[in-house]
Amino acid sequence: MSTPPPPIPQTAAPDWQAAPGAAYPAPGSTHSGYHSPIPVVRTHLGHAIASEWTKIKSVRSTMWTLGVFVLLVVGIGLLTGLVVSGSDPDAGGESPLSLGFFGLLLGGMCVITLGVLTTASEYGTGMIRTTMVACPSRGRVLAAKAVVFFLLAFVVTLVCATLIGFLHVALLEGHNAKEPSGEEWLKGTVGISLYLALLGTLSLAVGSIIRHSAGAITIMIGAVLAPLVIALFMFSSSLQDVQQALFEYSIPNQMSIFYANSLSESGPSGWDPLWIMLVATAAALGGAFALLEKRDV
Incomplete structure (x- = not known):
C-alpha cells in the first residue's frame, strides 16, 4: 500500500489591502520585502487636462476643422483685402481691421463644430464610458475639456486674426485708411479671439447637454443665424422692438462690434458682447455639470 504524499506547506497570503505603494510580504516570509515600482500619486485636474489634450490633438476632426x-479666415481675409485695395483707392477712413470680420464670421462655424465634437462625439462612439472609468470625477472631465478647448480655440483665432490684421494694414497703406489705434488692435485680435473661444466653449457645453453631435451643431448654427434671419422678415410695425432686439443681440452683430461695425446704433457696444457671451457660456456649463452628475453615462 502506497504512502500518501506529504501535505503542501501553507504560506500566509500577502496583505493585499495594504495602502498603495506600501511594502508587501514575500511569499513564505513574514517580513516585508516588496515595493511597487509604480509611483502612486493623487490625481488632479492637471492629469485630466493632459489626457484631454492628448485626445483632442490626436483625432482627425481637430485637424480638419x-x-x-485657418483657410477661411486667412483666405477670405486676404481675398477681401486684395479686392478692396485693387478696386477702391479711397478707403474712406475705415479701419483695415474691419475687413477681417467676414472670414472670422464664417470661421466661427468651424469653432462651433469642433466645440460640439469635443464632448458629443464621445457619446456617439461610446468612448465616454472609458473616459469616466479612467477619471470617475465627471466634473473634472468636463472642466478639462473646456479648458483645453478654450485655450486651443483662443490661440488659433488670435494667430489668424493678428496675421490677417497686419496683412490688411499693409494692403491698404496709402488708401486713406484709418490707422488702427491700440484699443482697436486689442479688440480686433484679443477681443474677437476671446469671443469666438467662448462661443466654441458654449457649443461644447451644449454638446454635453444634448449628447448628439448633429443635433447640437444644428442648435448652435440656428442660434447664430436664426435671430438675424427672423428679424429680416419682421415687417409689422408692432414687431419693431422685437426686430431691433434680434438685430442688436444676434451673434453676427455682436462680433461686428469688435470692429465698430454694428448693424444697430443702440444695444451692446464696446466690450459688452464679450461679457454677454461669458455669462451665456457660464450658464450653459453650469447646466452641463449638473446634468452630467445626474445622468447615466
Whole structure:
C-alpha cells in the first residue's frame, strides 16, 4: 500500500489591502520585502487636462476643422483685402481691421463644430464610458475639456486674426485708411479671439447637454443665424422692438462690434458682447455639470 504524499506547506497570503505603494510580504516570509515600482500619486485636474489634450490633438476632426478655419479666415481675409485695395483707392477712413470680420464670421462655424465634437462625439462612439472609468470625477472631465478647448480655440483665432490684421494694414497703406489705434488692435485680435473661444466653449457645453453631435451643431448654427434671419422678415410695425432686439443681440452683430461695425446704433457696444457671451457660456456649463452628475453615462 502506497504512502500518501506529504501535505503542501501553507504560506500566509500577502496583505493585499495594504495602502498603495506600501511594502508587501514575500511569499513564505513574514517580513516585508516588496515595493511597487509604480509611483502612486493623487490625481488632479492637471492629469485630466493632459489626457484631454492628448485626445483632442490626436483625432482627425481637430485637424480638419481647424484647418478649414485657418483657410477661411486667412483666405477670405486676404481675398477681401486684395479686392478692396485693387478696386477702391479711397478707403474712406475705415479701419483695415474691419475687413477681417467676414472670414472670422464664417470661421466661427468651424469653432462651433469642433466645440460640439469635443464632448458629443464621445457619446456617439461610446468612448465616454472609458473616459469616466479612467477619471470617475465627471466634473473634472468636463472642466478639462473646456479648458483645453478654450485655450486651443483662443490661440488659433488670435494667430489668424493678428496675421490677417497686419496683412490688411499693409494692403491698404496709402488708401486713406484709418490707422488702427491700440484699443482697436486689442479688440480686433484679443477681443474677437476671446469671443469666438467662448462661443466654441458654449457649443461644447451644449454638446454635453444634448449628447448628439448633429443635433447640437444644428442648435448652435440656428442660434447664430436664426435671430438675424427672423428679424429680416419682421415687417409689422408692432414687431419693431422685437426686430431691433434680434438685430442688436444676434451673434453676427455682436462680433461686428469688435470692429465698430454694428448693424444697430443702440444695444451692446464696446466690450459688452464679450461679457454677454461669458455669462451665456457660464450658464450653459453650469447646466452641463449638473446634468452630467445626474445622468447615466
